[in-house]
Amino acid sequence: ELKVEQNPLFLSMQEGKNYTIYCNYSTTSDRLYWYRQDPGKSLESLFVLLSNGAVKQEGRLMASLDTKARLSTLHITAAVHDLSATYFCAVAQYNNNDMRFGAGTRLTVKP
């Protein structure tokens, strides 16, 4: 059974600092997604990672995928308050329609 673990679950950062969120999954996967969710809102797609070594960047966020280690990271550079949200990773397999989500990382960026 595919399991997805994120850590940390809660993260409080100072503005301007860097930090990394980790997403580990239990079985072979070929698609990994990162989403952002603001309180009371739906999910916003951030990144789709398809291959080993894939790296994507958008603004202060950078996501990478290591399929051999079954690990994806979401790196935050010079955090700003607007990045405060909950971040989810989700993993799907080639022949499986069930996109499994991690529990989410609730990020708070403080001035």
Added chain:
Amino acid sequence: GAGVSQSPSNKVTEKGKDVELRCDPISGHTALYWYRQRLGQGLEFLIYFQGNSAPDKSGLPSDRFSAERTGESVSTLTIQRTQQEDSAVYLCASSLSHNGGRVSGNTIYFGEGSWLTVV
């Protein structure tokens, strides 16, 4: 429409009543998902539709839950004899053809959700 549309946005119902939740996917999207998100928790897969193929119902938690989809358009999630533990946000998502992901890796777009409260 421009995005995935869900209705109602909020629903309060009495325990034991049936509810229907509707999802209009993005036009042209053949893949449609339903997820449930309880307060403060992650997303729980419920059901998946892909074109005219048989739906993947493996995530439905009980036989009180069912879903239909008309062709490649609207989907309805029905919860019969609602219980308090059914209170959650029900999220619908759609994407272009779910081609195993190796080639497409298409972005999956989520609706705003239907907030269900069972009292």
